[in-house]
Amino acid sequence: NAGVTQTPKFQVLKTGQSMTLQCAQDMNHNSMYWYRQDPGMGLRLIYYSASEGTTDKGEVPNGYNVSRLNKREFSLRLESAAPSQTSVYFCASRGRGTPPYEQYFGPGTRLTVT
């Protein structure tokens, strides 16, 4: 039981390049989330998927797209990377059933855009 896994762990992009961050969970959770974490800003929600087949914008969605490929996988795509997207990206998942619903986080992807 690996929990939430993310790939890659580190990435350096040049401005304008594209890439996809991958996330998978093996806990049979319905909801999945993408956050970015910047110094002094805490965790900010980019996009989330409350259940398979649905995605919704979070607090800071501009410049990103997501795909809920199936119940296990939720990817985040940067179509044209910008230096402002330099950050640490975390994927999380959340179960369903009796509340409260704790979120479980992956180890993060550290992205630098030059």
Place this chain on the structure above:
Amino acid sequence: TQLLEQSPQFLSIQEGENLTVYCNSSSVFSSLQWYRQEPGEGPVLLVTVVTGGEVKKLKRLTFQFGDARKDSSLHITAAQPGDTGLYLCAGDRGGSNYKLTFGKGTLLTVNP
């Protein structure tokens, strides 16, 4: 607008001291969670408080949810270097979207 305000933002103390971290909001939350994050890792859940006035203890850590469910505190007794990390509070406002609102965190350093 930051819905959850954490204080202090930074805290550096000596081993053996006590400390309290605060998480305040003007909004009501159906539950509030505390996470701890170590460098290079993702946040890990410490505790969830659900009922107004609830107090939960986790070894030397004591968590309290305010009576009105708008604020929470984390108290650490006799801090140890292993307690060093970023402490995040996160509130669940309920509803069907399952989103959490995170505070900006308190970076705690416990010096030996």
